Amino acid sequence: MGQNAVNAIEVEGLVKTFGRLRAVDGVDLSVPTGSVYGLLGPNGAGKTTTARMLATLTKPDAGTARIYGHDVVQEADTVRGLVSMTGQFASVDEDITGMENLILVSRLLGFGWRDARERAQELLDAFGLEDAADRQVKTFSGGMRRRLDIAASIVITPEILFLDEPTTGLDPRSRNEVWDIVRALVASGTTVLLTTQYLDEADQLAERIAVIDHGKVIAEGTPSQLKASIGAGTLTVRLRDPEQRPHARHVLEQALGVSVEMGSDPASLLARVGDTGNVANAFSDLSQSGVELTEFALGQPSLDEVFLTLTGRPAEQDEQPADQSGTEEAA
C-alpha cells in the first residue's frame, strides 16, 4: 500500500475536554507500522479517550491525529476502513449468539450471507469458541467474551487494531490467550495500539510504550529504556541467619553494583536492580560465600513504582469511576 514511509499513527497535540476536565491534554504519539504500541496509565489517565479519538468515535477538541496520513476527523470514513476497535467494555451484542455477532459484522463489512457464515465459523474455530457458537453472549465468560470481541475486530484483518485494556479482569490463562492472539496479529502485519494498566503486559507485548497520566504523556520509549530509567525491579533476599546480614550485603553490592538496603525485617536485604543479568551472579556469589538463604526473589517494578519514579508520587486512582455512560453534564 506504499505506507512504509508513513507512520501507522501520528498524533500531535491531541486534546479532549469534558467540561472543565482535560481528559486528554496535548498528547503526541508516533506509532510505527507493524508493531505493538503500549499506552500505559492508571484509571482515568485518558487512555480510552485517546483510543476513541483515533478510532473516530470521539472528535478531538484540538490537535491532529492521522492514520496512515489520513486525518481522523476530515477523512473519518477512510480511517474506518483501516482500523478496528475492541472497546474496554464489550463491543459485542450480548443478546444474540457468538455466531450471529460475527455474521453481523461480516455482513456489515460486505460479505454475502454464505461467506459471512463461513468467515464466522472460521473465526469461532480459530478463537476456540466453536462450542459456544450458538449461545447468547451474555452467558459467555469474560475470557470468551474478549476473544469474541477481538474476533469481531479482525473479520477483515485491519491495518490497525485498537485494544482497550484487553486483559483487565481476565485470569492468567485467558490473559495468556489474549497475548498469543495479539502476537499472532502482529506477525500477520497488523499494527496494534494496546492500552493497559499493567507494566508487565506492556513489557511482554509492546515494542514501544507511552506512559500517560492526567491526559499527558510523561514518558516514552522501549520497555528496556523505560525500565532502565526506573530499575528492572526489586530484589528481595532473606537470610536464614540475621547475623550474616552485613557480610551478605557486601557480597550483593559487589555483584550487583548498586547499593543494597537493609529491610525492616532483620534478616532481609533489598536492592533496586537495573540490570537483571547480574542477579544470577549475585545468587551464586552468595551461596559460594556460605550465606544461607530462605528467599531470593526478583519482583517486576509495578505501575506504582513507575509512577513513583516518573512523577515522584504514586499513581492515584481517579475519584470518579470512569464509566462511559455520560457524566458529561456533571462536570
Next chain:
Amino acid sequence: MSTVSPATDLPRINGRLRSALSARSRPPRANAVSASVTFGWRAVLKLKHVPEQLFDVTMFPLMFVLMFTYLFGGALEGSPRDYLQFLAPGILVQSIVMITIYTGTVLNNDLRKGVFDRFRSMPVWRPSFLVGAMLGDLLRYTIAASVVLGVALILGFRPAGGVLGVIGGTLLVMLFAFSVSWIWTMLSMFMRTQESLMFASFLVMFPLTFVSNIFVRPETMPSWLESFVDINPISWLTTATRGLMSGDPNAGDIGMVLIASVALVAVFGPLTMFFYNRKE
C-alpha cells in the same frame, strides 16, 4: 465432561488463528441496502432471543380490543358487535401508533451499548443502523396488526372493504406509524434514560390517541374538544382507515394522511440524522 469454558490448547488454536488471519480477501463494501437489511436482521434476532419484547406488541392490543369492545360497546352503539364495526379500525390505529414508542426506547438503549461503538467505527453507511431498526419495527407492527385484526374478526368484525380494504388500511396505518417513529428516534438521541423517553412519549401519545375519533364520534363532544379532534392527525388516519376497511375509501382522507406522513419524515428525519451524526 462438565460444561466449563471450552478447553483451549494454544498451539492448535494458533495454527487456526494464523490461517484465519491470512484470509485477507476483502469483499467490496456493503451497500446501503444490504447494511440496512443486516441491521433489520439483527432486530429480528433480538425478537427471537428476547421474546418478552413481543409481549407488549401482542398483549396490549389484545387487552384494548377486548376491554373497549365490551366496556363501551353496549353504551355507545347498542351492542359490542355493532360497536366493534366502528372501533376495530381505530383500535388498530391506536395499537400500532402506540408501539412506535418502542422504537425510541429500544434504540435509546442500543445507543448506550458498547456494540454501538463497534458499528460506528466501521465503514458502513451511517443511517443503515436506524433504517434497520425501523425494518425490525415493521415486523412488530405486522404482528400487532395481526393480533388486533384476528381478535376483532373472531369477535365479529365484518369489514365491507374485504381483504383488500383491510390490507390497504393496515398498510396506511403502518406508513403513518413509520413516520411517527422518527419523532421517537430523534428523541432517543439525547434522552438520558429509557424511562424519561418512555414518559415523554406517553405524555404525547395518550392525549393524541384518546382525544381523537378512535373511541367515540366527535359529534357528541363539546365543540372546543371537537375542533381539536378534527385537527388531530390520528383522527385523519382513523377516518381514512375506516373508509378503506368499510369499502368506502376517501381520497381526500388518505391524501391528508400521506401529507402528514411526508411532513413528519421531512422534519424529523433530518433532525434525527443531525443529532445522530453528532453523537459521541
